Amino acid sequence: MTDPRHSGTEAGSTAPWPAQESSSVRPWDAAVAQQIIDGFAGQRGALLPMLHALQGCFGCIDDAALPLLARSLNLSRADVHGVVTFYHDFRRTRPGRHILKVCRAEACQAMGADALIAHIKDHLSVDFHETTGDGAFTLEAVYCLGNCALSPALMLDETLVGRVTPARFDALVAGVRS
Amino acid sequence: MTEMITVYVPCDAAALSVGADEVAAAIVAEAARRHQAVTVVRNGSRGMLWLEPLVEVATAQGRVAYGPVAPEQVADLFEAGFLTGGAHPLGHGLTEQIPFFHHQQRLTFARCGLTDPLSVEDYRAHGGFVGLERALTMAPADICTEVAESGLRGRGGAGFPTGIKWRTVLDAKADEKFICCNADEGDSGTFADRMIMEGDPFCLIEGMTVAALAVGATQGYIYVRSEYPHAIATLRRAIDLAYEQNWLGAGLHGSAHRFDLEVRTGAGAYICGEETAMLESIEGKRGMVRAKPPLPALEGLFGKPTVVNNVLSLCSVPVILAKGAAFYRDFGVGRSRGTQPFQLGGNIRHGGLFETAFGITLHDLVYRFGGGTASGRPVRAVQVGGPLGAYLPEHLFHLPKDYEAFAAEEAMVGHGGIVVFDDSVDMAKQARFAMEFCAIESCGKCTPCRIGSTRGVEVIDRIIAGERRDENLALLEDLCMVMTEGSLCAMGGLTPLPVRSALKHFPEDFDRPASAPAQAAE
Numbered sequence: 001m002t003d004p005r006h007s008g009t010e011a012g013s014t015a016p017w018p019a020q021e022s023s024s025v026r027p028w029d030a031a032v033a034q035q036i037i038d039g040f041a042g043q044r045g046a047l048l049p050m051l052h053a054l055q056g057c058f059g060c061i062d063d064a065a066l067p068l069l070a071r072s073l074n075l076s077r078a079d080v081h082g083v084v085t086f087y088h089d090f091r092r093t094r095p096g097r098h099i100l101k102v103c104r105a106e107a108c109q110a111m112g113a114d115a116l117i118a119h120i121k122d123h124l125s126v127d128f129h130e131t132t133g134d135g136a137f138t139l140e141a142v143y144c145l146g147n148c149a150l151s152p153a154l155m156l157d158e159t160l161v162g163r164v165t166p167a168r169f170d171a172l173v174a175g176v177r178s
Numbered sequence: 179m180t181e182m183i184t185v186y187v188p189c190d191a192a193a194l195s196v197g198a199d200e201v202a203a204a205i206v207a208e209a210a211r212r213h214q215a216v217t218v219v220r221n222g223s224r225g226m227l228w229l230e231p232l233v234e235v236a237t238a239q240g241r242v243a244y245g246p247v248a249p250e251q252v253a254d255l256f257e258a259g260f261l262t263g264g265a266h267p268l269g270h271g272l273t274e275q276i277p278f279f280h281h282q283q284r285l286t287f288a289r290c291g292l293t294d295p296l297s298v299e300d301y302r303a304h305g306g307f308v309g310l311e312r313a314l315t316m317a318p319a320d321i322c323t324e325v326a327e328s329g330l331r332g333r334g335g336a337g338f339p340t341g342i343k344w345r346t347v348l349d350a351k352a353d354e355k356f357i358c359c360n361a362d363e364g365d366s367g368t369f370a371d372r373m374i375m376e377g378d379p380f381c382l383i384e385g386m387t388v389a390a391l392a393v394g395a396t397q398g399y400i401y402v403r404s405e406y407p408h409a410i411a412t413l414r415r416a417i418d419l420a421y422e423q424n425w426l427g428a429g430l431h432g433s434a435h436r437f438d439l440e441v442r443t444g445a446g447a448y449i450c451g452e453e454t455a456m457l458e459s460i461e462g463k464r465g466m467v468r469a470k471p472p473l474p475a476l477e478g479l480f481g482k483p484t485v486v487n488n489v490l491s492l493c494s495v496p497v498i499l500a501k502g503a504a505f506y507r508d509f510g511v512g513r514s515r516g517t518q519p520f521q522l523g524g525n526i527r528h529g530g531l532f533e534t535a536f537g538i539t540l541h542d543l544v545y546r547f548g549g550g551t552a553s554g555r556p557v558r559a560v561q562v563g564g565p566l567g568a569y570l571p572e573h574l575f576h577l578p579k580d581y582e583a584f585a586a587e588e589a590m591v592g593h594g595g596i597v598v599f600d601d602s603v604d605m606a607k608q609a610r611f612a613m614e615f616c617a618i619e620s621c622g623k624c625t626p627c628r629i630g631s632t633r634g635v636e637v638i639d640r641i642i643a644g645e646r647r648d649e650n651l652a653l654l655e656d657l658c659m660v661m662t663e664g665s666l667c668a669m670g671g672l673t674p675l676p677v678r679s680a681l682k683h684f685p686e687d688f689d690r691p692a693s694a695p696a697q698a699a700e
Contacts, residue, residue, distance in 0.1 A: 044480065045442075047462030052404075052443055073462070086464040086621075087445035089404050101405075105366030106561055109611070110524035110599045111552065143448060143565075143615065145405050146369040147192050148597065149227035149522060149529025158407040162195030 025059030025094070032057065033065055037072045047073060047083055051090055060091045095138035096131040098176060100124075101155045104141050107148035116152050117141075119166040123173065136177055182215040183261045186234040186241065188291065190223035190376050191408040192369065197249060198231040204252040205233070212256060222377020224291035225531030226278055234273055237263040243273040278547050283509060284533045285517045286494045287370075290377035296415055298423050301380040307425065309499030313388045314433050318348055321392035325495060327503035329515025334360055334451075334488030335563065335592040335668075337514075337581045340495075343485060346475040347393040350483035355395035357386050358460065358479055358486045361402040361409070362444050362451040365564025367595030370519040370531055371489035375402070375409040378493070379416035383425065383439065385492035388499055389485050390437040398437060399479070401456050403444040413441050448619035452667045453486040455621060466621045467667045488593070490519060511537035514580035514591075522548045524561075524597035541575040544598060555600035559684065561608075563592025565615050566672035568679035569608060588679065590672075605684035610638040612676040620669055626661040627670025633657060634677065644692025651681075651688070 026032070036053045040046040047069065054065055061084050070077045084090045102120060104113055124132050124139060131138045147153035150162030154169075161172065187193075187202040202218050209216035224232060229245035233255070242263040244255060251268065258266040270276050284290075293300040301307065313321050326341025347355060359382065363371040375382060386398045402410050417439055420426040428436040442460050444450050450459045454468035457479050478484025494516060498506045507515045514536035520543055522529045527549035544550070544560060551557055559569045568589035570577075577583055584591050599608075613634035622628045634657055640650045658674035665671040681688060 045460050045462040048442065048445060048459065052445070082464055083462065087447050089444075089446035103366075105615075106565060106608070106611070107367045107523040107597045109608075110597055110603065142405060142446075143619070144364055144366040144368075146363060146372040147195050148367045148369055148524060148595070149526070150192055150195055150230070151524060153195065155405070160191045160195040160408070162192060 026057060028058055028062045028064060030064060030068065033062075033068055034072075037068055041072075047075075047080070048087075051084065051087075055090060059094045063092070096135050098137050098157055099140060100137050101140045101142040101145070103143070103145050103147075103151070103153045105144040107144070108152040111151035113152040116164060116166065116169070120169060123166075123170060134177075137173070182217060184217045184219055184236040185261070186219050186221045186236070187231060188223045188377075189220035189295070189408075190230075190373060191406070192227050192373075193223055193230040193232070194408070196230050196246065200249040201231045201233065201247050201252065204249040208252050208256050214256075214261065216261070219294050221293060222290045222295050223373055223531075224273060224279060225287065225373065225533075226276065226528070227530040228528050229270070232273075233260075235261055235263060239263065239272060241273045243270040243276060244268045245270065278528055278530065278532065281547065282533050283517050283535055285497045285506065285509070286381075286490060287374060287378070287519055287531065287533045288497065289381065290374055293378070295377050295379055295412060296419060298380065298419055298425070301378075305500060306380055306496070307384055307431075309496035310384045310387055310391075310425075310431070312499050313391050314431060314435070316391075318392050318394060319345075321388065321499070322348055324503050325392070325498060328498040328506040329503075329510065329513070330491060330494055330498060330506065331514070331581065332488055333490035333494065333518070333593065335365075335590065337591070340487060340491050343475055343487070344389065344392050346473070347395075347483045347485050350476050352483050354397070354480075354482050355393055356479040356482055356484040357389045357393070357395045357398040358453075358457065358484055359386055359398065359400040359489055359492055360451065360453060360456055360486055361400050361406075361489045362448075362456060363406070363489070363593070364403060364448040364451045365566075365593055365595055367523045367561065367597035368521050368564060368593045369523070370521050370594065372406050372409050373531055374489060374493050374519075375406070376412045379413050380420065380425075381493045381496055382413070382489060383416060383420050385495035386439060387426070387430065387437050388495050389487065389492060391435060393483070393485055395485065396436055396438065398439040399460050400439065400441045401444060401450070401460055402441055403450075404446055410441055410443060417441065447621075448615075449621040449667075449669055452669060454667070456486070457484065464621070467623050467669075469666055490593075509535035511535070511578060511580050512582055514582070518579065518591065518594045520579065520594045520596060522596050522598070525551045525553055525600050526598040527552050536580045537578045539576055539578055540570070540596070543579070543596060544575060548596075548598065551598060551600045553600045553602075555602065557598055558601040558603050559599045559605065559608075561597045561599070561676065562595070563590040564595050565612060566590075566668055566675055567592050567595075568675050569605065569683060570679065571683040574683075588675065588682075590675070605680040605687040606638065606642050606690075609677045609680040609688075610635055610642070612673055612680075613638060616669060616673040624665045624667075624670050626664035627673070630657055630661045630670065631673060634661075634673075638677075641688055642690075642692075647689070654681075 069080045128141045145153045232245035233247045234241040258264045289304045322345040330340045331337040447465045449455045450465040455465040459465040474484045519533040616631035620627045637654045661670045
């Protein structure tokens with residue numbers, strides 16, 4: 001029997017691609033995708049970890065990934081499709097180089113999130129779920145980032161930013177673009 | 179050479195969100211420039227979030243606090259002699275004498291902010307694993323009894339007695355049992371789970387291991403929402419360290435027991451904070467709510483008996499085992515025993531985490547410790563218990579925080595989150611948002627929740643626009659009743675709570691002269 005120790009790290013997440021660095025995603029590659037999927041062999045309830053790893057690598061869940069997942073987990077494609085489309089995190093198309101999630105839940109509303117969001121949409125000339133013309137940012141809404149005492153909050157890729165003002169937002173965007 | 183001095187700069191995500199990394203780097207650079215020997219420890223947060231980044235210096239008198247520190251102020255702090263606790267406009271004296279901190283009763287969060295979250299040695303030095311060591315000497319049934327006698331109730335919001343849940347799982351016969359920690363902290367206004375997972379992760383590992391011993395489980399999962407990347411990274415490192423030092427895995431701490439633990443990442447679905455939806459999600463399925471019965475305690479993850487507990491419930495277990503049920507039960511009032519980490523957020527001057535015994539009033543939390551609004555305007559409403567919690571007006575602020583007192587006012591303590599709004603809030607808009615949020619996050623299983631929430635947005639829009647108000651208000655009340663009575667879980671069942679409370683306590687906001695149609699927020 002091999003060492004049955006379950007590491008705290010999900011299999012696959014030790015791979016060289018970062019978890020959610022949307023600026024370093026690679027083009028679709030079925031062989032790499034299969035390798036990622038195989039990395040979770042034997043893990044129970046592996047579909048979500050697989051989807052996270054695939055999206056971390058390719059930036060989205062490519063249509064071509066669905067049959068690979070279905071085959072490896074002995075599920076129907078419809079089952080896999082159902083899971084992919086249920087969760088807000090999983091996207092079917094490639095996002096911009098950076099993902100900007102702005103909180104629009106109650107604590108941030110109490111600190112002017114609606115006005116901040118209006119500014120952000122205006123500044124970036126996009127609505128939620130859209131990508132800026134230069135491909136730099138995809139704007140998403142999020143419902144709570146757990147930073148409710150330092151509202152309003154947003155998350156740029158995996159960087160949490162608190163007490164966001166329009167001026168602070170503009171400086172953040174300028175810093176990323178430069 | 180000067181003596182080595184220890185400086186603490188939190189690595190908590192909230193502190194990072196206002197520049198803690200930059201401050202830590204500035205301190206290291208400035209110390210090097212001055213040839214001053216300084217060790218920077220990245221601790222968890224003390225929970226006084228309005229002071230973040232809160233820099234502490236270890237002195238002979240205790241830890242001295244400075245905050246909120248900006249990187250450009252660091253040189254000035256050195257100049258003022260902060261390394262020996264020197265006076266500075268950012269200084270607050272001894273951290274533990276700051277009134278917000280001093281008046282707390284920290285049991286669950288006793289170590290949070292004090293220690294390096296990823297040091298097992300630090301954890302041990304501050305009483306860590308004492309509860310687990312005791313549990314290892316006890317019979318499973320006795321552990322369940324100890325937790326039941328402590329009066330601990332589920333801190334996720336429902337308030338079910340933890341010891342009774344464990345006993346049910348212990349008594350279930352199965353070849354395999356699971357411990358699942360619900361760390362899908364999706365309620366706006368709550369961040370206690372995040373704080374303790376980032377600030378004291380071994381506490382959660384210890385609590386889950388005790389639960390495993392109590393019920394005979396061998397595998398645990400911590401389901402963390404994807405919005406918490408820092409917590410996920412900290413937990414994974416802590417789990418690896420616990421394995422290395424034999425606090426997890428086979429023969430844990432020299433015993434005959436085995437417990438394996440794994441972190442699973444959510445994928446942005448609020449509903450997965452509902453326990454059965456979470457189990458579906460861990461199984462790799464859509465996060466659809468299951469009908470109960472069967473209870474997860476009997477048929478939970480992969481159909482096996484499963485303990486599903488919130489982070490804070492599990493993190494309260496080590497102190498109960500270490501100090502005994504009576505110690506814990508002595509805090510609190512009525513049937514709400516022990517302490518609750520309350521979270522003050524939104525428009526509040528002193529936002530943060532305030533752990534104290536049940537029974538404290540909203541008024542004390544909002545004014546005495548919270549300092550009123552951040553904007554300086556009058557408080558108009560607080561929402562208690564997350565997006566499914568009631569909006570309460572000032573005349574109810576005398577309410578003691580306990581499960582039954584809140585239930586009597588058609589409100590809930592929930593996960594202990596308190597979101598403050600000033601007088602610029604439009605309560606009709608907040609009621610609309612509650613329905614909109616439900617429409618976005620409903621899993622779709624129950625028609626009243628899936629369809630009712632969308633109809634709710636439309637009806638409230640008509641009320642705001644002044645269209646046949648009386649008829650639409652009656653329709654809204656009817657709809658709320660159907661959602662409450664006809665939904666399987668709290669998503670559809672409790673969404674009417676913020677809506678009805680807004681209507682009940684702030685009817686004037688629904689009766690304004692018809693203005694421009696409410697804009698769709700998305």
